[in-house]
Amino acid sequence: MKAVAVLPGKANSAHLASLDKPDLKTVPNGRGVLVRVLRVGVDGTDKEINAAEYGAAPKGYDFLVTGHEGFGIVEKVGPNVTELKPGDYVVATVRRPGNSIYDLIGTNDMTTDDTYYERGINLLHGFLTEYYVDDAEYIVRVLGTLKNIGVLLEPFTVVQKGITQAYEAQRRLRVWRPRKAAVMGAGTIGLLAALSMKLRGMDVTVFARQPKPSIRSEMLAQIDVRYVSTLEMPLLEAGKQYGPFDLTFEATGASQVVFDAMQTVGKNGVLVLSSVTGGNKKVEIPADKINLDFVLGNKLMVGTVNANREYFESGVRDMALGQAMYPGWLEKFLTHPVEGLDNYQDAFTKLETAKEAIKVFYEVAAL
Ligand code: BGC
Ligand code: ZN
Numbered sequence: 001m002k003a004v005a006v007l008p009g010k011a012n013s014a015h016l017a018s019l020d021k022p023d024l025k026t027v028p029n030g031r032g033v034l035v036r037v038l039r040v041g042v043d044g045t046d047k048e049i050n051a052a053e054y055g056a057a058p059k060g061y062d063f064l065v066t067g068h069e070g071f072g073i074v075e076k077v078g079p080n081v082t083e084l085k086p087g088d089y090v091v092a093t094v095r096r097p098g099n100s101i102y103d104l105i106g107t108n109d110m111t112t113d114d115t116y117y118e119r120g121i122n123l124l125h126g127f128l129t130e131y132y133v134d135d136a137e138y139i140v141r142v143l144g145t146l147k148n149i150g151v152l153l154e155p156f157t158v159v160q161k162g163i164t165q166a167y168e169a170q171r172r173l174r175v176w177r178p179r180k181a182a183v184m185g186a187g188t189i190g191l192l193a194a195l196s197m198k199l200r201g202m203d204v205t206v207f208a209r210q211p212k213p214s215i216r217s218e219m220l221a222q223i224d225v226r227y228v229s230t231l232e233m234p235l236l237e238a239g240k241q242y243g244p245f246d247l248t249f250e251a252t253g254a255s256q257v258v259f260d261a262m263q264t265v266g267k268n269g270v271l272v273l274s275s276v277t278g279g280n281k282k283v284e285i286p287a288d289k290i291n292l293d294f295v296l297g298n299k300l301m302v303g304t305v306n307a308n309r310e311y312f313e314s315g316v317r318d319m320a321l322g323q324a325m326y327p328g329w330l331e332k333f334l335t336h337p338v339e340g341l342d343n344y345q346d347a348f349t350k351l352e353t354a355k356e357a358i359k360v361f362y363e364v365a366a367l
Contacts, residue, residue, distance in 0.1 A: 003129035004344045004362075005063040011052040014344050017063050019125075022133040030080035031136045035090055039151040040128050041069030041361040043188065044253065045121060045276070047351050053278055056123050067128030068094045068120035069154040069361075071142070081136045089142045091153045092127065092134050094118045095306050109161065109306040118306070128341060128362065140312040146319050149330040151361050152192070156315045157307035159193045159249070162272040163200075164311065165304050166247055172300075173268055178202055178246035182239075184261050185252035186216040186227070188333065188359055189274060193249040194225045195322050195329070205242045207235055208252075215335075215356055223326050239264030250275060259285045267297040274304050336360040 005017035024032035046066055049055035057064040074088045084090065097103035098113035108116075119134075120126020142150045170176040181197040183190045186208035197204045205226040210216065217227035228238045235257070239245070244266030250258055255277045263286075265271050293299065307315075322330055336357040338347040341364060350360045 001130040002341045003065040003125070004067065004341055005065045006050050006052075006055065007062060008049070008055045008057050008064050009052050012050060013052070014050050014066075014348060015063075016341065016344070017065065019065070019129060021131055024076060024078050024133055026133055027078065027135045030078035032078040032133050033074055033081060033084055033090070033136050033139050034076040034131060034133050035070075035072040035092070035139070036075050036131055037070060037072045037127055037129060037364045038367055039071040039361050039363055040067040041151045041155065041359055042067070042347055042351055043069065043155065044351075047348070048278065049121065050348060055121055058123055058125055061125075064120075065125035065127075065129055066120050067126035067362075068118065069151060070127030070132075071150040071153070072127070072132075074139075075131070077136070084136055084139060084141060089144055089147050089150055090139050091142055091150060091312060092119065092132070093138045093140065093157075093307070093309055093312055094121065094154065095308070096124060096138070107308050109308045109311075128344075128364075130341075130364065138309070140309060140316065142316055143320060146316065146323065147367055149319060149323075149334070152188075152330060152333055152359065153312060153315050153319065155188050156192050156196075156319060157311040158189060158274060158304075159196050160311040160315045160318065161307040162249055162274055162304040163193070163196050163247075164314070165302055166270045166272050169300055169302055170268075170270055176246075176268070180243055180245050180266070181205070182207060182243065182245040182248040182261070182264065184208075184235075184248065184250040184257050185275075186210070186220070187251060187253070189251040190249070191216065191219065191333070191358065193251060194220060195223060195326075196318060197247065197249075198223050198225060199318055199321055199325065202247065205238070205245075207238065215358070219329070219332055223329060235260045236263055245269055248272065253277065255279075255281055256283045259283060259290065262290050262301065263293070265294075265297070265299045265301075268299070269297070270300040270302065272302055272304055276305070333359045334361065338362045340364065
């Protein structure tokens with residue numbers, strides 16, 4: 001069967017690889033699930049992997065099958081799988097366990113190991129192929145009514161984890177009722193974070209560079225989220241007007257934004273950082289002021305990456321809630337389909353050039 005792969009360490013090496021159709025028996029204990037891939041989303045991580053800035057091949061291979069935002073349908077299950085059956089729509093989690101105590105308790109997303117295993121990213125093949133097999137432990141069922149937007153689940157879990165982590169950490173306060181929230185960045189993650197905050201009843205402001213009106217500012221207006229272009233009003237000024245913020249989700253991919261965002265955090269507030277910044281940027285910051293305000297305001301900043309099973313499950317529930325509150329809104333993310341695995345060049349071109357693209361995704365097989 002076909003797969004989209006790269007040669008890690010070699011830039012622009014995307015190509016079609018060929019793999020054997022996987023067998024249920026590769027998973028011990030009769031807990032295997034064979035999934036036929038229907039759709040796979042791509043994002044900045046895939047771009048970085050093809051640029052050889054990120055990613056490693058599995059042991060014994062010189063190539064890595066990419067794709068970590070999968071969506072598929074169960075075709076066969078092993079004898080000890082009771083929670084899934086053929087015909088179920090599913091999404092697989094991305095990270096697989098290592099050895100730290102966090103991995104041992106099923107929170108692979110919190111690993112303290114230096115080496116981590118992520119399907120389609122690091123040391124494990126991904127989902128940009130026709131079929132995959134995995135342990136039922138890592139496969140989450142998606143309601144059939146969500147099948148059109150199921151490919152958004154993996155990015156949504158990154159948001160779910162970040163926000164859940166904020167609530168968990170804020171238990172330090174005994175009482176925490178975030179009212180004013182901010183999102184830095186209006187990419188897929190930023191838009192999904194805004195939705196997630198709306199579902200929790202917050203007043204949300206999204207900050208991004210692009211002037212309005214734009215597809216994004218209009219989409220946000222539809223769910224009653226304020227959009228501020230930082231070209232029109234600088235973040236620090238807008239922060240005074242619409243903040244200070246109880247909860248901020250940073251997802252711009254630009255580390256310098258973090259230090260401005262820190263200056264808009266309210267007393268007892270929390271700033272969640274999710275940008276994976278591989279560069280080497282340096283910035284000058286008002287260090288005394290930022291530090292003083294964090295100390296005197298009991299403020300918190302927390303990093304977050306990846307997501308484990310519980311966030312995939314809560315992601316499915318929140319997607320259903322999102323559909324109920326704002327019917328048709330999540331479908332609007334699916335701006336740039338790519339037809340079939342053969343068209344991987346088209347997928348990269350769309351990722352690089354289509355500025356208005358919210359989600360580029362492969363249609364591997366018909367839904
Ligand atoms: C993926 C995460 C992953 C992270 C770091 C993101 O694009 O969505 O699942 O943990 O990259 O590799
Ligand atoms: Zn991703």
